[in-house]
Amino acid sequence: MQSQKLVLALGLLLAGTAIAFAQDMRPPINADDVKWGPVPPNIAAGAQLAVISGDPSKEGLFVMRLKMPAGYKVPAHYHPQYENVTVLTGEFHVGMGDKLDTDKGMLLRPGGYVEAPAKMHNYGWVTSDTIVQIAGPGPFGIIYVDPADDPSKK
Numbered sequence: 567m568q569s570q571k572l573v574l575a576l577g578l579l580l581a582g583t584a585i586a587f588a589q590d591m592r593p594p595i596n597a598d599d600v601k602w603g604p605v606p607p608n609i610a611a612g613a614q615l616a617v618i619s620g621d622p623s624k625e626g627l628f629v630m631r632l633k634m635p636a637g638y639k640v641p642a643h644y645h646p647q648y649e650n651v652t653v654l655t656g657e658f659h660v661g662m663g664d665k666l667d668t669d670k671g672m673l674l675r676p677g678g679y680v681e682a683p684a685k686m687h688n689y690g691w692v693t694s695d696t697i698v699q700i701a702g703p704g705p706f707g708i709i710y711v712d713p714a715d716d717p718s719k720k
Contacts, residue, residue: 592619597654602633607718608708612638618699622706629701639691641666641715646684649702653678656696662688664711687711 595618602614609615613634620628631654642664651660653674660680661671666689674680682688700706710716 600631605632608716610638610640610717620704622704624704626704627701628704628706629699630706631697631699633697634692634695636692636694636696638696639666640689642687642689642711643708643715644685644687644711645682645702645709646705646707647703648682648684649700649706650681651679652699652701654697654699656692656694658690658692658696658698660688660690662686665689666691 600616600618602616605611605613605615609632613632616631616633618629618631620626622628622630634656651658653676655676658674658678659668659671660674661667663670664687668691671689671691672680713719
């Protein structure tokens with residue numbers, strides 16, 4: 567009898583916890599529901615950005631998406647925190663180093679993934695309309711290897 571009461575109490579506790587988690591959960595979204603906006607000034611114009619989860623400007627995990635038109639380039643840069651990038655659509659070329667070099671790098675197709683450790687110099691470019699998802703710990707920052715590549719300084 568005692569074990570039955572314990573099982574019942576545990577079941578009620580778990581049910582209450584599940585409801586609390588569900589109330590804190592953001593509603594699911596489909597790709598068509600993503601709200602796109604302009605990129606911040608320190609990212610080259612022409613792309614669009616959508617924050618999916620969290621707040622990239624604050625501490626804590628975030629997920630955002632970057633929609634880039636064909637021909638878009640991201641010069642050599644690094645981030646203060648690590649970043650995880652997954653290709654959702656299109657073709658994303660990624661390379662490591664101090665200068666964007668389209669003769670080097672690796673082509674990633676939908677489902678492709680790259681993790682850049684904090685402060686690793688990397689760059690990217692697209693040859694078709696492409697969407698990547700970027701996830702990691704905030705605050706998100708981008709520092710260009712060559713300060714002249716920072717669009718917010720132009």
